[in-house]
Amino acid sequence: MxxxxxxxxxxxxxxxxxxxSKSESNRLLLLKALLQDLEIKNLSNSDDTRVMKAGIEKTSGMVDIHHAGTAMRFLTAYFATQPGCDVVLTGSARMKERPISILVDALRALGAAITYTEKDGYPPLHIKGTSIVKHEVTLDADVSSQYISALLLVAPNLENGLELTLDGKITSLPYIKMTLALLEQVGVKTDFTSNVITIAPLKKNETKVLTVxxxxxxxxxxxxxxxxxxxxxxxxxxxxxxxxxxxxxxxxxxxxxxxxxxxxxxxxxxxxxxxxxxxxxxxxxxxxxxxxxxxxxxxxxxxxxxxxxxxxxxxxxxxxxxxxxxxxxxxxxxxxxxxxxxxxxxxxxxxxxxxxxxxxxxxxxxxxxxxxxxxxxxxxxxxxxxxxxxxxxxxxxxxxxxxxxxxx
CATH class of the missing domain: 3.65.10.10 (Enolpyruvate transferase domain)
Incomplete structure (x- = not known):
């Protein structure tokens, strides 16, 4: 056209x-999948959000997110922390050129089972979901905020929560703050002191209604x-x-x-x-x-x-x-x-x-x-x-x- x-x-x-906002919509979709008791209003009608919504409903087989970079990062963390999931997460030719190793390395450090099916450091990813017990990990602070947000969003569902240390000067800070604010709105306790972000596990959740x-x-x-x-x-x-x-x-x-x-x-x-x-x-x-x-x-x-x-x-x-x-x-x-x-x-x-x-x-x-x-x-x-x-x-x-x- x-x-x-x-x-x-x-x-x-x-x-x-x-x-x-697709940024808010995709974050809330992930939280809804993890915490269940969440109603979302004014959800984005974008392709990225549609792909995110469809992908999150799968537990096995091929998951193709096309050009949706946010969905690639968020779903990598989501599938890795869901016991019983066994998926291959892939995307467009351009998506296979976009690096993902920073997030994969962090998830592996926590105990995730992720392997590359083609080129090391890039999608597609074979992900076998598992229970994550470890709770401490470090990332360079100047990486894409989507890597950081992906970890923060799944943290309430981890057995011991998460303590994420950001090494260096943080970029895209507003997106990290957006993620933390949405976590707080659904009842998750968070703390961001100096360069350390702590997310507590959420054991019980009340029904929430949030408008994007x-x-x-x-x-x-x-x-x-x-x-x-x-x-x-x-x-x-x-x-x-x-x-x-x-x-x-x-x-x-x-x-x-x-x-x-x-x-x-x-x-x-x-x-x-x-x-x-x-x-x-x-x-x-x-x-x-x-x-x-x-x-x-x-x-x-x-x-x-x-x-x-x-x-x-x-x-x-x-x-x-x-x-x-x-x-x-x-x-x-x-x-x-x-x-x-x-x-x-x-x-x-x-x-x-x-x-x-x-x-x-x-x-x-x-x-x-x-x-x-x-x-x-x-x-x-x-x-x-x-x-x-x-x-x-x-x-x-x-x-x-x-x-x-x-x-x-």
Missing amino acids: RVRLNFPGKEVHGEISVTG ESDWSSASYFYSIASVCEQASIVISSYKPDSLQGDSVLQEIYRDLGVGSAFMEDRLMLKRVAETEQVSMMKLDLANAPDIAQTIAVSCFANGVGCELTGLHTLKIKETDRLEALKTELTKLGASIEVTNDTLYLKAGGDIRPEIAIDTYNDHRMAMAFAPLALKVPIIINDAGVVSKSYPGFWDDLASLGFEVQEL
């Missing part, structure tokens, strides 16, 4: 209901739209001022690109603030919110603003190498951009070339991050259906805001 995007006007107004907040990563695309057009008032729901999601930092970041945020109960209003003077260069450390890096880079390019983004080392092992993908596609549009293993530098200014076809590299965020450029020039998105990974209704929602979305 290829789409051509165009926007015939200069103002964007409308109201959008954004699906639940809408996805802040998905909100980033509407922040970008509001920053690019001349006038905007976009209402998105359902959001919380005290969000658990690290990407809620969008509120502060986009203020410098002329977008104001205001809460009205569970709705968030984004408004283009004309009197706000945009910065000429943005310098941001996104170690705690790497998933919004693509959106910010494209927003800056669309506004003629330069940016220097750091803390992006985890983007190399996502659905694609997101830094190289950004460099390739922004260069096609006329940008002057440089990337390293963990940084991105975009030079301010430059005209935007029209009718450029953007490749998406099996990466939902590439498709959605580049879409707001249609406010400036017509643009083509290749493999546009990839958005279903996190936001299946994205193109319909853009059309409701006045975008012309033409399938080619």
Whole structure:
């Protein structure tokens, strides 16, 4: 599926209901499987959550999670700690290139039975579930937070809980805090002191009902739209001022690109603030919110603003190498951009070339991050259906805001 995007006007107004956060949804699905007495409302309708939900119901045979990185990490820990499980956990060709040894080594240190069926250090994994008695393990603190969260989520179901020591400087801290907050909400006792996280086993649990907040990563695309057009008032729901999601930092970041945020109960209003003077260069450390890096880079390019983004080392092992993908596609549009293993530098200014076809590299965020450029020039998105990974209704929602979305 290829789409051509165009926007015939200069103002964007409308109201959008954004699906639940897949980060929260996938964590709660795992806790529901472990603790049973949990009802989840506003669950994400994303491919990742659908795959997670289907995978968690299996106890034997092949479990294929396709492109879903979160499901790969979380289900590895889940199956390894479920006595009687005997599965082969696999995924797409790209998933087989994404390292998993950090998590596997940690689970093995606790007593898990996991073997690689093809290349050492990478999926597929043959996992035989077993009772875990050991409760102490150490990880480097700068690894993907999904490895850490996977261990924390299964910890309440371990006989002696878990004491996890993080060695070094922690990255993606908001995602770890989200996991701990959700554990607390379902009745698990946690402690995070210095670099040691302790999770107590949960012996008895009362029925809980939790509502998933809408996805802040998905909100980033509407922040970008509001920053690019001349006038905007976009209402998105359902959001919380005290969000658990690290990407809620969008509120502060986009203020410098002329977008104001205001809460009205569970709705968030984004408004283009004309009197706000945009910065000429943005310098941001996104170690705690790497998933919004693509959106910010494209927003800056669309506004003629330069940016220097750091803390992006985890983007190399996502659905694609997101830094190289950004460099390739922004260069096609006329940008002057440089990337390293963990940084991105975009030079301010430059005209935007029209009718450029953007490749998406099996990466939902590439498709959605580049879409707001249609406010400036017509643009083509290749493999546009990839958005279903996190936001299946994205193109319909853009059309409701006045975008012309033409399938080619």
